[in-house]
Amino acid sequence: MQGFLNLNKPSGMTSHDCVAKVRKLLRLKRVGHGGTLDPAATGVLPIAVGKATRLLQFLGSEKAYRGTVRFGTITTTDDLEGEIVQSAPAPELMLSDLEAVLPNFLGKIEQLPPSYSAIQVQGKRLYDLARQGKTVEVPTRVVEVFNIEILEWRSGDFPEVDLAIACGTGTYIRAIARDLGAILNTGGTLAALTRTESSGFSGENSLTFAEMENQLQENKFSLLSPEIALVHLPAIALVAEDAKRWCQGQRLPYQIRWEIEAEKTEHHFRVYNLKGEFLGIGQLIKSEQNLLLAPQVVISN
Numbered sequence: 001m002q003g004f005l006n007l008n009k010p011s012g013m014t015s016h017d018c019v020a021k022v023r024k025l026l027r028l029k030r031v032g033h034g035g036t037l038d039p040a041a042t043g044v045l046p047i048a049v050g051k052a053t054r055l056l057q058f059l060g061s062e063k064a065y066r067g068t069v070r071f072g073t074i075t076t077t078d079d080l081e082g083e084i085v086q087s088a089p090a091p092e093l094m095l096s097d098l099e100a101v102l103p104n105f106l107g108k109i110e111q112l113p114p115s116y117s118a119i120q121v122q123g124k125r126l127y128d129l130a131r132q133g134k135t136v137e138v139p140t141r142v143v144e145v146f147n148i149e150i151l152e153w154r155s156g157d158f159p160e161v162d163l164a165i166a167c168g169t170g171t172y173i174r175a176i177a178r179d180l181g182a183i184l185n186t187g188g189t190l191a192a193l194t195r196t197e198s199s200g201f202s203g204e205n206s207l208t209f210a211e212m213e214n215q216l217q218e219n220k221f222s223l224l225s226p227e228i229a230l231v232h233l234p235a236i237a238l239v240a241e242d243a244k245r246w247c248q249g250q251r252l253p254y255q256i257r258w259e260i261e262a263e264k265t266e267h268h269f270r271v272y273n274l275k276g277e278f279l280g281i282g283q284l285i286k287s288e289q290n291l292l293l294a295p296q297v298v299i300s301n
Helices: 015-026 050-058 095-105 126-131 173-183 209-217 226-230 240-247
Strands: 003-009 031-033 042-049 063-071 073-075 084-087 107-111 141-154 160-167 188-198 235-238 252-254 268-273 278-286 291-298
Touching (some): 003 015, 003 050, 003 209, 003 226, 015 031, 015 209, 031 050, 042 050, 050 226, 050 291, 063 173, 073 173, 095 141, 107 173, 160 173, 160 188, 173 188, 226 278, 235 240, 240 252, 240 278, 240 291, 268 291
Parallel strands (some): 235 268
Antiparallel strands (some): 003 042, 031 042, 063 160, 073 084, 141 160, 252 291, 268 278, 278 291
16 A cells, blocks of 8 residues: 545644554554644645655645734744743734735745744754753744735734745744734734645645545545655656666666756656556766666656
């Protein structure tokens, strides 16, 4: 059994908890996830099973979220799971104030990860260090936000806004909530978060654990083909003899085609045989005389 599961992660479970439950339900050890979600967050969590776990590194980086930011509140974790360190009503905050500062969060921005996060510093997770009361210097990182859309604004003593955010990998929505509150001088924290898209998987087609269990009981459960998560990569088809040699680990001389630009020759490719069967992931590498198609991950042989 190999392929992907588009899991609709429930609140209250870590991504690791979800992997453990899938292992138990499928009675398989080789299970991994693509892109950590905080325990309180819900939504799309790509799960790889069997040989497909080797494909996680090639998943697309684009993600989309629906998040609720609450102003007037600051917490230790930048969401409502943490302790409140500041609570001050901000009834004067207007939607127009938010609209004026949102452009600061578009494009490539520097972001300081939350102190409670899975990032490692000196070999230890930040959330472990934070729970021990240790303060360490966390380097900022450059992340990319493609779009932010205001879905709904609710005024009051502690105003809230629902945002739709499309971003690249490594972006912390909690940090956006915190930094929005800082730039507006009200404080802010993330009140709710749902991931609506991740690496080509959509929330509309995701499965809850209950739905997965029902399908298993009715013998209707099936994994998604590994290649579904890799459509962002260009494809190469090999004739039968070359496909056999490639699957055995051999590098193949490859005559570059006009549609493959020279600057893309270091990129990864989906590799197929002429029957359209997915074989794995290859990479074009430069040798002294020509280009070679080298196997990176072989799924089928």
